[in-house]
Each structure stands twice: as C-alpha cells, then as structure tokens.
Amino acid sequence: MxxxxxxxxxxxxxxxxxxxxxxxxxAQVTSKSGVPVLETxxxxxxxxxxxxxxxxxxxxxxxxxxxxxxxGVQAENNALRNELAQLQxxxxxxxxxxxxxxxxxxxxxxxxxxxxxTTAARIIGAAASPELRTITIDKGSSHGIKVDMAVIxxxxxxxxxxxxxxxxxxxxxxxxxNAAAGALVERSRAQGVAVGVGDGRLRLDYVSQTADITxxxxxxxxxxxxxxxxxxxxxxxxxxxxxGAYPSISISPAVDFSLIxxxxxxxxxxEAEQAGVKSE
Numbered sequence: 001m002x003x004x005x006x007x008x009x010x011x012x013x014x015x016x017x018x019x020x021x022x023x024x025x026x027a028q029v030t031s032k033s034g035v036p037v038l039e040t041x042x043x044x045x046x047x048x049x050x051x052x053x054x055x056x057x058x059x060x061x062x063x064x065x066x067x068x069x070x071x072g073v074q075a076e077n078n079a080l081r082n083e084l085a086q087l088q089x090x091x092x093x094x095x096x097x098x099x100x101x102x103x104x105x106x107x108x109x110x111x112x113x114x115x116x117x118t119t120a121a122r123i124i125g126a127a128a129s130p131e132l133r134t135i136t137i138d139k140g141s142s143h144g145i146k147v148d149m150a151v152i153x154x155x156x157x158x159x160x161x162x163x164x165x166x167x168x169x170x171x172x173x174x175x176x177x178n179a180a181a182g183a184l185v186e187r188s189r190a191q192g193v194a195v196g197v198g199d200g201r202l203r204l205d206y207v208s209q210t211a212d213i214t215x216x217x218x219x220x221x222x223x224x225x226x227x228x229x230x231x232x233x234x235x236x237x238x239x240x241x242x243x244g245a246y247p248s249i250s251i252s253p254a255v256d257f258s259l260i261x262x263x264x265x266x267x268x269x270x271e272a273e274q275a276g277v278k279s280e
Contacts, residue, residue: 103260103261103262106154106262107120107153107154107262107263107264108120109154110152110153110154110264111264114264116229116266116267116268117266117267117268118152118264118265118266118267118268119139119143119144119145119264119265119267120262120263120264120265121137121138121139121143121145121151121169121262121263121264121265122137122138122261122262122263123135123136123137123138123260123261123262123263124136124137124138124168132176133159133172133173133175133176133177133179133196133198133200133257134159134162134170134171134172134173134176135158135159135170135171135173135257136168136169136170136171137151137168137169137171137263137265138167138168139167139168139169139265140164140165140166140167140168140169141164141165141166141169142166142167143167144267145161145164145169145265146161146164147161147162147163147164148160148161148162148226148227149161149227149265149266149267150227150228150229150232150265150266151171151263151264151265151266152232152263152264152266153255153260153262153263153264155233155254155255155256155260156232156233156234156235156253156254156255157174157181157221157228157232157233157234157254157255158171158173158174158255158257158260158263159171159172159173159174159176159179160172160179160227160228161265169265171263173196173257174194174196174202174234174253174255175196175197175198175199175200175201175202175253175257176196176198177196177197177198178196179195179196180193180194180195180196180225181193181194181221181225181227181228181234182194182221182222182223182224182225182228183204183219183220183221183222183234184219184220184221184222185211185212185213185217185218185219185237186217186218186219186220187212187217187218188211188212188213188217190207190208190211190212190213191207191222192204192205192206192207192211192249193205193206194219194234194235194251200253200257201250201251201252201253202234202235202250202251202252202253203248203249203250203251204219204237204249204251205246206246207246207247207249208246209242209245209246209247211247213237213240213247213249214237214240215237215238215239215240216236216237216238217236217237218233218235218236219233219234219235219236219237219251220232220233220234221234229266229268233254234251234253234254235251235252235253235254236251236252236254237249237250237251238250238251238252
C-alpha cells in the first residue's frame, strides 16, 4: 500500500524536475533577436493579459460614458417637454385673452351703436339643468339692475332679468320654456309671440293662418311686452307648417348661448313701460 502511494509522488517530483530544467534551458537559450526564449514567452503572456484587461476596462469606460450621455439626453428631453408644456399653457392663455378682447370689443361696438342706456355685464354662471335656461351675470341692484330689464348681446336678444341681487343677477334666457316676447316678422311686419320651448329653440304663437311668413324670415322684438326694446333680433324662421287655426312656426335663436361671455343690460325703460308709467 505504501509502495502505491510513493509512485505518484515520485511521478510529480519527476515532472517538476523536468519543468524546472525546461525553464532553466529557456532562460539560457536565446531567440534570433537575442532575447531569451523564457522572457519572450513571459512577455507575450503578460501582453495578452494586459490586452484583455485594457479591452475590458475600455468596454466598462465606454458603457459608463454612454450611460452618462444617455442620462444627459434624458434630462434635456425632460426640460424640453416641460418648456413645451409651459408654452402650450401660455398659448392657451393668450388665446383666451384674445377671445375675451374680441367679446368685449363686440359689446362695446353694440353699446356705442345704441341710443339706449346700458351696462355691460359678464356671465359668471349658468343653470345646470337644460330645463332651467338661465345664466348669472356679475351685475346687480347696486349697479342699477332691476327685475324685467332686457339683456342683449351683439347677436340679438338674450333674455330678461328675473332675480336682481346686490352684486349679481339671474337672467332667464329667451329660449326658456317659461319665456316669451312680443315679436314681429321684419319683412312682412306680421306679429305674434315668440315662446321658448326649453330645448334651445322657440316657436311663434298667435299668428293668423294668412300671415305672410316664410322660412328664412328674421324675427325681431315688437316692444309691446314692456320688457324688450323694439327691433332687436330674436331669431330666424326655419320651419312653417300651416295646420289648424294657427300655423306652427319654428324659430332658431339668433344668439348661440353656449358661446356668449358678455352681455348688455338695457337700463332705459321701453316705450311701452314709459307709456304705462305716464298713464299711472
């Protein structure tokens, strides 16, 4: 058993001796260039190790540089996105100011063209229910506003004041189902009563079957109701059906109530109201 264990040890010793001799021989033997073979082998091995290490370090360095550059690009993109968002907000604000300026300009043009005393008001609220067609304006009794004063816009009739608070008022739109106004056809002077139907439209009631009314006719206030001054546009006829004692006449309002921002409240009493006051 001991003999078997000593044989491998003898083999390893012999192998070590052989390698040692080879190293000594390589150290003594020189190549054609005069450099010892051992040194040449050692230098080549070290060179390959250094080349591998340099390649690995270069890869790490490039990866890190790419990461830093990517972070820089991402930060720049974030800054550009924030700047673009701010510019979009600024653009919307400028557009809103331009729209507001155009609205006020239209109101001022209308006011200067009237011989009536009026006060400008801004719409600050609206009824949530489509059945209650009202708006709230930022002028009230402290500004001379009273119930039943007419409210108009550059497009035509808006409605009348139904509640006058100290600093705000509620206006019933002409298209409300409980609203009505004396009206006449501008072309033929046929008269009737414009009544709101609650769905954003009106109809013309109490018109004779023989009245001269056609699609496209303009309907204006007659002034006989004591609320609306005479001659303001209510809307246009878009359908006429002559059935029964009175024709069915549909009116599309002149004012787009979803777009108006500013209105005029008429402070001057109507001719009918003035006549009523004098008779009293």
